[in-house]
Amino acid sequence: MTESNIIMKCKAYDKAAFKELVRVYSPGLMSVCKRYMGNKYDAEDMLQETFIKVFQNIMTYEETGSFRAWLNKIAATTCLKEIRKNYLIADLEIDEMEADMGADYIVLNDETGIMKIIEELQMPYRLVFNLFVIEGFSHQEISLLLGVGESTSRTQLSRARKMIKELVLKYNVQLIA
Template sequence: MTTEDKLKKIWEGCLKNERKQEELFYKTLAPRMMAVCMRYAHDRDEAQDILQEGFIKAFKNRGNYRSEGSLEGWLRRIMVHAAISRYRKAKPIVLCEDMSAETLGSVYYHEDMEAKDLMRIIRQLPDTYREVFNMYAIEGYSHQEIGSALGMTELLSRTTLHRARTVLKTKLSRLKTASDYRMAV
C-alpha cells in the first residue's frame, strides 16, 4: 500500500468525522504543510497560525475533495489559500519601488548554503513580493491565477515577480563567503 493510499484510507475516516482519524491525518501531514506555511510567513508563530487555519478549512470543507489528484496536493492548495487570505485581510497590496541597503540588510554566506538559509532570505521580501514569488516559483501558479487569488491584474503579478526576483538577486549578489557564516538581518 502506497503512502497516498494510506492517506486516503485515513481521509475516509475523516469523512466520517472520526476524531482519531482526523488527528492522525493532522499528525501525518502537519510537518509537510508547515514547510509550505513557512514560505509565506514571517516567523514560525505566524506559520503555525496559517497551518491551523488551513487544517480548519480542510476539515470544514472535507466534502469538497473529489479524489482528483493527490490528497496532499489538495491540502497544500488550501494552505496556500489560507496564507493568501491572511495577508489579504491584514494588508493592502503595496509595491516597493526601491529597496535600500538598510532594508536589504547585510547577509554573510558560506559556500554550503542550505535551503533553510535561502528560505530565510525569501522571508525578508515584502509580503506581496513573497506571496507572488512563492506562488509562481514554488507552487507553480500562473500569473492569471495569482492575479485572481491576490486581487491584482496579471500584469501586476508579472511586475511584482520581476521586482521580487530583482530584490532576491541583489540580496544573493551581496552574499560573501566567510568561514564563520551567519545571516544578519
C-alpha cells in the same frame, strides 16, 4: 496508516484518523504557511485555520487528485485570505520596473537557507514569488487573486528574483539543481 486510509476514516468521523492527519501533514503545511506569512507565529495561526478548514471540508474531498496538493491549496488560500485582509491592495501595487536578473547565479546548496530567503522577502515580492514559482500560477491568475495588474505581478516577480540573488549572496546559500 496510509493516505487513503486516513481519508476514509476521517470521512467516517474517526477521531484517531483526524489526529493522524494532523500529525502526518502538519510539518509540510507549516512550511507552506511560513513561506507565505514570513514568520512562525502567523504561520501557526494559519496552520490551525488550515486544519479547521480541512476538517470541515474533508467530506467533500474526492480522491481524484493529490491529497497533499489539495491540503497545500487550502493552506495557500487561507494564508492569501489573511494577507489580503491585513495588507492593502495598494501595498501590493509597486510600479517599479526592474530588468530581469538573467541566469547568472552562484551554485550553492542549502535547504534551510533557501527557506530563510523566501521568508525574508518583503511581502508583495514574497507573495508573487510563492504564487508564481512555487505554486505555478500564471501572472494572469495572480493578478486575479491579488487584484493587481499583470504588469505589476511581473515587476514584483523580477524584483523578488533580484532580492533573492542578493540574499543568496548574503547568506552564502548554495543552489544546486
